[in-house]
Each structure stands twice: as C-alpha cells, then as structure tokens.
Amino acid sequence: MIKMFVESFKNLFNKPDTIKYPFEPSPEPKGRFRGTIHYNEELCIFCDKCENICPPGAIKFEIVDIENNKREYNYNPYLCIYCGACVDECPKADEGCLIQSDERISPLGRELPKDKKLGYLINRVSNPKEFEKAWDELEIRAKKSRDEYAKFKKQQRLSKQKNKSTLKNT
Amino acid sequence: MTGGNKIIVPFGSQHIALPEPVSFLFTTENEIIKDVEVDVGYVHRGIEKAAITKFEFTNVAYLLTRVCGFCSITHASGYHHGIEKLLNVEVPKRAEYIRMLVVELDRIHSHILANGHVAEVVGYENLFMQSVRYREKVMEILELVTGNRIQYDIYKIGGVRKDLTPEIVEEVKQKLNQLKNEMLKIYDFYDKDYTFGLKTKGISYVSYDMAKEYNAVGPIARASGVDTDTRKEFPYLPYDEIGFEVQTMSEGDVWARNMVRQKEVLHSIDLCLRIVDNLPEGDIATKVKGRPKGEVFVRVEAPRGECFYYIKGNGSKVLERVRIRVPTYSNIPLLKELFIGERYSDAQAIVLSFDPCMSCTAR
Numbered sequence: 001m002i003k004m005f006v007e008s009f010k011n012l013f014n015k016p017d018t019i020k021y022p023f024e025p026s027p028e029p030k031g032r033f034r035g036t037i038h039y040n041e042e043l044c045i046f047c048d049k050c051e052n053i054c055p056p057g058a059i060k061f062e063i064v065d066i067e068n069n070k071r072e073y074n075y076n077p078y079l080c081i082y083c084g085a086c087v088d089e090c091p092k093a094d095e096g097c098l099i100q101s102d103e104r105i106s107p108l109g110r111e112l113p114k115d116k117k118l119g120y121l122i123n124r125v126s127n128p129k130e131f132e133k134a135w136d137e138l139e140i141r142a143k144k145s146r147d148e149y150a151k152f153k154k155q156q157r158l159s160k161q162k163n164k165s166t167l168k169n170t
Numbered sequence: 171m172t173g174g175n176k177i178i179v180p181f182g183s184q185h186i187a188l189p190e191p192v193s194f195l196f197t198t199e200n201e202i203i204k205d206v207e208v209d210v211g212y213v214h215r216g217i218e219k220a221a222i223t224k225f226e227f228t229n230v231a232y233l234l235t236r237v238c239g240f241c242s243i244t245h246a247s248g249y250h251h252g253i254e255k256l257l258n259v260e261v262p263k264r265a266e267y268i269r270m271l272v273v274e275l276d277r278i279h280s281h282i283l284a285n286g287h288v289a290e291v292v293g294y295e296n297l298f299m300q301s302v303r304y305r306e307k308v309m310e311i312l313e314l315v316t317g318n319r320i321q322y323d324i325y326k327i328g329g330v331r332k333d334l335t336p337e338i339v340e341e342v343k344q345k346l347n348q349l350k351n352e353m354l355k356i357y358d359f360y361d362k363d364y365t366f367g368l369k370t371k372g373i374s375y376v377s378y379d380m381a382k383e384y385n386a387v388g389p390i391a392r393a394s395g396v397d398t399d400t401r402k403e404f405p406y407l408p409y410d411e412i413g414f415e416v417q418t419m420s421e422g423d424v425w426a427r428n429m430v431r432q433k434e435v436l437h438s439i440d441l442c443l444r445i446v447d448n449l450p451e452g453d454i455a456t457k458v459k460g461r462p463k464g465e466v467f468v469r470v471e472a473p474r475g476e477c478f479y480y481i482k483g484n485g486s487k488v489l490e491r492v493r494i495r496v497p498t499y500s501n502i503p504l505l506k507e508l509f510i511g512e513r514y515s516d517a518q519a520i521v522l523s524f525d526p527c528m529s530c531t532a533r
Contacts, residue, residue, distance in 0.1 A: 032317030055232040
C-alpha cells in the first residue's frame with residue numbers, strides 16, 4: 001500500500017496522460033486510421049462489387065437512366081461502419097477509384113459535408129434532419145430501379161430473339 | 171421468497187460496479203447470500219439469426235466481430251478459421267503470425283482492464299487508474315497495426331488485410347518493451363499489496379474438482395490448477411512455434427484469477443516480442459474461391475476462456491447455421507454456485523473476477 005501511495009504521489013507532479021477533451025480537440029488519428037470512403041466516378045467501372053460486400057448497406061447504386069445503364073453512386077457516412085471491405089473488393093482500388101482516407105466525418109449536426117467524392121445523395125440534401133429519410137427513400141428507389149432494369153434487359157433479349165427468328169424465317 | 175429476515179437485493183442489469191449488463195437477484199440473510207438468480211439475456215440482439223439471413227458468408231465476419239468490443243478479434247478468428255477449413259484454404263505463414271500478434275495484443279488489453287476493474291470494486295481506485303494508464307499503450311499499438319482501437323477487422327478469408335512494415339515493427343517492439351516494465355511494476359502491486367489481498371485472498375474458492383465438474387474455462391479454471399488452454403489443445407494458430415506455455419495457479423480464489431491474468435499479460439508480451447522478431451517473409455493473403463459446404467467446429471481461446479464456433483454451410487452464399495458459445499456462458503453455473511454463502515459486499519469482486527462479457531453471451 002505504501003508503494004502505491006508513493007506512486008500516486010509521484011503522479012501528482014507528473015504530466016497528465018489525459019487531455020481536457022471538450023476544451024482541447026481530441027488527438028488526430030495517425031497512420032492507418034480507417035476513415036471516410038472517397039469515390040472517383042471517372043475511374044469506376046460500375047461492377048457493383050462494393051455495394052454487394054458492404055455489410056450495413058451504406059453504398060447504393062441507383063440506375064437513373066435505364067436505357068443507357070447510367071448509375072449514380074450514393075454513400076451514407078452515418079451508416080458506414082468503416083470496415084473498408086468495399087476498398088478491398090474494388091478492382092480499381094489501386095488506381096484510386098475507391099479510397100479509404102484517414103479523414104473523419106463530422107457528426108450529423110447542423111451541416112452535412114459537401115464533397116463530390118462522397119457520392120450524389122449527400123450533396124443533394126441540404127437539411128441534415130432530412131438525410132435519413134432521403135436515404136430510406138433512396139434504398140427503395142434503388143431496388144425499384146434495379147427491378148426495372150432487369151425487366152428492360154429481359155425485354156431487350158426477347159425482342160432480339162424474336163428479331164433473329166423473324167430474320168431466319170425470311 | 172420474502173419472509174423472516176430475508177431481503178432480496180437486485181444487482182444489475184445496470185449497476186455502477188458492473189461493466190456490462192447482467193442481472194442478479196440475491197436473496198440475502200444478514201449480508202450472507204442464500205440464493206441467487208441470474209439473467210444473462212439483457213442485451214440480446216439476434217446476431218446469430220442475422221448472420222444466417224441478411225448476410226453473405228463473405229461479409230458475415232464484419233457482423234460477428236461487432237458482437238463484442240473486447241473479443242472482436244476472437245469472433246473474427248473463430249469465424250475465419252472455420253470458414254477456411256470449409257473452403258480448404260492454406261493461409262500464408264506471415265498472415266498467421268500477424269493474426270497471432272493481434273490476438274495476443276487484444277488479450278493483453280482485455281486482461282489489464284479486467285484486473286483493473288477488480289481493483290476498482292474492492293476499493294483500490296488508484297491501482298485501477300494506473301492499470302488503465304498503462305493499457306493505453308496497447309491500444310496505441312493496436313491502432314498502429316490495424317488502424318483502429320477496438321474494431322480491428324484485420325482478418326480476411328485467406329489471410330490478413332494489412333501488412334507490417336519495418337517501421338511499425340520497430341515501434342511495436344519499443345512500446346512493448348516499455349509496457350513490459352510497467353506491467354512488472356503493476357504485477358508487484360497485485361502480488362504483494364496487503365490491502366488488495368485482504369479483499370481478494372480466500373474469497374470464492376474454487377477447487378480443482380469443482381472447476382472440472384462445473385466445466386470452467388479460461389483464467390478461472392487455470393487459477394484452480396486445471397491445465398486447460400485452447401491455444402495448446404486446438405492449434406488454430408502456430409503457437410507451438412513461438413514457445414507458448416499455459417499459465418496456471420493453484421489457489422483458486424479472486425486473487426489467483428487476477429494473478430493468472432497478470433501472468434498471461436506478461437507471457438503475451440513475450441509472445442508478441444517473439445512474433446515480431448521472427449516474422450516470416452512472404453504473402454499476406456491467398457485468393458479464395460468456392461462456397462462453403464459442410465459443417466465445422468472451431469475452438470479458439472478468447473481472453474475469457476474457450477470460445478466455440480459451429481458453422482454449417484450448404485453450398486450457397488448464405489450460411490445455414492452459425493452458433494457461438496462464449497466462455498462467460500459456460501462459467502455462469504459456477505458463478506451461481508460460488509455466491510451462496512459469501513457476503514454481499516464480496517459479490518462485486520466475485521462477478522468481476524470472472525470478467526463477464528455480457529454482449530458476447532447475449533449476442
């Protein structure tokens with residue numbers, strides 16, 4: 001017990017190991033910190049691998065133009081668990097299509113972060129209170145667009161077959 | 171239950187001395203506990219069901235690692251070793267060593283905190299503070315190696331996700347050596363301190379036979395002299411290559427459990443130093459193809475004891491069954507037995523000497 005008293009007494013004069021958190025900023029993460037996912041649309045080949053692997057479903061591709069198969073990348077940093085599985089899976093990750101940066105995203109407060117790298121939806125919504133609702137709507141929309149696209153493709157295939165058979169007949 | 175001079179005292183689900191929510195109902199008679207009821211299902215989240223419905227076998231690991239904060243690497247290792255057996259994957263040696271390093275580091279920080287909590291509830295606050303201060307170094311090493319302090323996510327099917335660079339190895343070595351000195355200092359406090367001994371020595375004695383009969387696992391069994399450790403019995407990682415030894419004691423009380431943990435911390439630091447010294451060269455991951463079919467079981471050593479995993483796949487993307495049995499669950503019957511006849515004021519020290527992990531148990 002006396003030894004511990006000595007130790008405690010020494011600690012009185014040592015520099016504290018803690019920081020005065022609300023008055024001082026918390027220390028920056030260093031090295032390999034797994035932060036926000038950044039996306040580069042120009043390099044993307046739209047293979048949807050990141051969407052399929054994402055455990056909480058924080059990446060969603062919405063097909064906006066069914067005829068040309070144009071897809072939009074949407075990312076929800078408040079749903080993301082920052083595991084980095086999408087980056088591991090991305091075939092173009094080495095070129096910088098999908099990167100896990102060491103930046104932290106600010107908590108969902110008065111403002112939403114605006115950056116082209118964070119996908120489309122977060123840049124379109126201005127009120128942070130509506131973001132969650134907008135994401136729910138997007139999930140439904142994305143699923144619907146996928147079904148529609150599958151239907152469109154099936155029709156295309158059928159019409160092609162029909163054309164072929166008519167060509168053969170003639 | 172009431173009547174006479176019996177009093178029912180609820181302890182938990184939320185209690186200031188409990189790190190995690192477990193609920194006890196003590197029936198006491200003049201401070202002496204006569205009967206106890208335990209409920210472990212307070213934080214049930216349905217993770218086993220989610221693992222076989224909503225997630226594919228490639229990303230179910232990210233769900234399972236989030237079962238618990240302390241044992242995140244245990245659940246990752248349990249799942250990955252199982253699924254690799256099903257897929258017949260040979261993991262590179264370097265990956266296995268990196269896995270072993272993170273598993274041991276996780277054990278160190280878990281044990282330090284568990285011991286600190288025991289010190290706190292017996293009224294030795296400054297030992298707790300000192301422990302947590304030294305624990306910070308392990309957390310820094312883990313952040314350096316894996317990129318995160320709690321959810322490491324370093325495992326991946328067929329290897330690991332991040333490699334160790336020479337600079338990181340150097341820093342890890344330096345910090346581990348510092349930590350070893352500090353832990354030796356703390357070891358002395360736990361070992362020789364008179365006031366700490368008063369509250370812990372001779373409390374809740376578990377004999378060798380009792381530990382065997384109640385099927386105790388982990389530090390609790392080892393403190394009673396039962397020579398059981400999954401790292402030796404079920405070689406899921408190459409522990410025999412780095413000279414692993416089982417740490418046991420024979421006293422079987424709260425103090426012995428603490429000392430076993432403290433010894434394991436020192437041994438794990440040695441193991442970590444040996445791992446970074448003898449890191450083999452080569453790849454860190456292999457490519458994996460195919461889908462899991464068949465059933466497999468894995469036993470891994472969590473900080474709290476033996477963790478059991480059962481995985482069944484049917485050749486599709488979604489698994490058919492994932493069953494987890496965690497060490498705390500198998501220690502609960504013994505814990506219940508131990509309370510009877512002890513004083514209520516010792517109850518907190520007994521619970522915390524078992525180091526219960528409730529978010530694992532309830533899932």
